[in-house]
Amino acid sequence: MFALWTVVILLSTCMAALMVLNLAVIRRLRSVAESLRSMREGGTQAVNTGLKAHEVIPAFEARTVDGGVVTSTVLSQAGGLLAFFAAECPTCRTHMSALATAAQKQKGASPLTLVVVAGDAMTGADLIGMAKGFAKVAVEPDFGPISSAFQVGVFPTFFRLGKDGAVASKTHVAQEALAAFLAPVSGSA
Numbered sequence: 425m426f427a428l429w430t431v432v433i434l435l436s437t438c439m440a441a442l443m444v445l446n447l448a449v450i451r452r453l454r455s456v457a458e459s460l461r462s463m464r465e466g467g468t469q470a471v472n473t474g475l476k477a478h479e480v481i482p483a484f485e486a487r488t489v490d491g492g493v494v495t496s497t498v499l500s501q502a503g504g505l506l507a508f509f510a511a512e513c514p515t516c517r518t519h520m521s522a523l524a525t526a527a528q529k530q531k532g533a534s535p536l537t538l539v540v541v542a543g544d545a546m547t548g549a550d551l552i553g554m555a556k557g558f559a560k561v562a563v564e565p566d567f568g569p570i571s572s573a574f575q576v577g578v579f580p581t582f583f584r585l586g587k588d589g590a591v592a593s594k595t596h597v598a599q600e601a602l603a604a605f606l607a608p609v610s611g612s613a
Contacts, residue, residue, distance in 0.1 A: 504537035511548030
């Protein structure tokens with residue numbers, strides 16, 4: 425008789441745990457559905473893809489992996505390309521490889537002013553290693569100071585910067601970024 429009551433209690437406990445788990449899953453599904461609905465309707469939940477052309481770079485300050493300091497003022501004066509990669513992004517590796525190949529063809533005259541790797545440095549070590557050969561590199565946590573200033577939420581993202589302190593163009597494709605760099609920038613000195 426004792427064994428029967430033990431089985432009944434165990435089954436009841438398992439059923440209660442499953443009910444709690446089901447309620448948590450249902451709550452999460454409702455949250456995801458609401459986020460998707462909000463994105464479709466253009467709400468604030470939409471993924472931010474970055475500053476638009478002609479928007480001025482907001483003030484920020486960050487450190488590069490070699491200990492240097494990069495600021496919005498420095499980038500505004502330098503112009504060039506700025507690339508954002510996520511440490512855990514498989515597509516980013518393909519785009520980084522294309523940039524590395526282009527930089528080798530330019531024989532050290534890389535158009536990239538700065539490469540930003542968002543996320544864990546260990547996970548993004550291969551990206552950092554490739555980029556160090558042709559650009560200054562900054563590693564920051566997700567939504568770090570540089571990513572936040574440029575409002576980057578999608579990776580990879582490339583900005584062409586004018587020397588007037590504003591974004592000249594933006595793309596998510598490395599080849600387009602390199603082609604844009606070779607075209608003249610209006611408003612740059």
